[in-house]
Amino acid sequence: MKTYVANSESRERNWLLVDATGLTLGRLATQIADALRGKRKPEYTPHVDTGDFVVVINAEKISVTGNKRAEKLYHRHSGYPGGLKTRTLEEMLERRPEEVLRLAVKGMLPRNRLARKQITKLKIYAGPEHPHTAQQPQPMEIKS
Incomplete structure (x- = not known):
C-alpha cells in the first residue's frame, strides 16, 4: 500500500460561503483557517x-x-x-470589519510561504453582497 500525497494536479478546490452574522470571531476563524489549509478533506497534505x-x-x-x-x-x-x-476592536469594526476577521484567520495559519498563499483564498465582505456568484459557492457547515 502506497502513501497518498496530494499534488497541484490532483487537488480539487471548492468555493465555500460563510454568513458571519452572530457568529463568534475566534470560533469562526479557526474553522475558516482549517478550510483554507484543506484540513477538512481526507487528502490533506501539510506541504501542498x-x-x-x-x-x-x-x-x-x-x-x-x-x-x-x-x-x-x-x-x-x-x-x-x-x-x-x-x-x-470597536473602532476596527467601525472602520474596516473585514480586517478584524482577516487578522484573526491569519493568526491561526502557520508563518510560512504556503500560509501566505492560503490567506489570499479568503474573500471577506462587510455586507451581504459579494462578486463571486459565478463560482457558485456552497454554504460551509459551521460546527458550533
Missing part, C-alpha cells in the same frame, strides 16, 4: 495547498464574548520612532 476558497459575508455583524469590543486592542507600527498606533 489543498484548501478551498472561502467567501465571508456580513463580517460587520460578527460577535465577540465578554467585554472584548472595548478591551481588545490592535497594534500596528509605522517603523518610525513613536509610530505605534493602537485601536480597539
Whole structure:
C-alpha cells in the first residue's frame, strides 16, 4: 500500500460561503483557517495547498464574548520612532470589519510561504453582497 500525497494536479478546490452574522470571531476563524489549509478533506497534505476558497459575508455583524469590543486592542507600527498606533476592536469594526476577521484567520495559519498563499483564498465582505456568484459557492457547515 502506497502513501497518498496530494499534488497541484490532483487537488480539487471548492468555493465555500460563510454568513458571519452572530457568529463568534475566534470560533469562526479557526474553522475558516482549517478550510483554507484543506484540513477538512481526507487528502490533506501539510506541504501542498489543498484548501478551498472561502467567501465571508456580513463580517460587520460578527460577535465577540465578554467585554472584548472595548478591551481588545490592535497594534500596528509605522517603523518610525513613536509610530505605534493602537485601536480597539470597536473602532476596527467601525472602520474596516473585514480586517478584524482577516487578522484573526491569519493568526491561526502557520508563518510560512504556503500560509501566505492560503490567506489570499479568503474573500471577506462587510455586507451581504459579494462578486463571486459565478463560482457558485456552497454554504460551509459551521460546527458550533
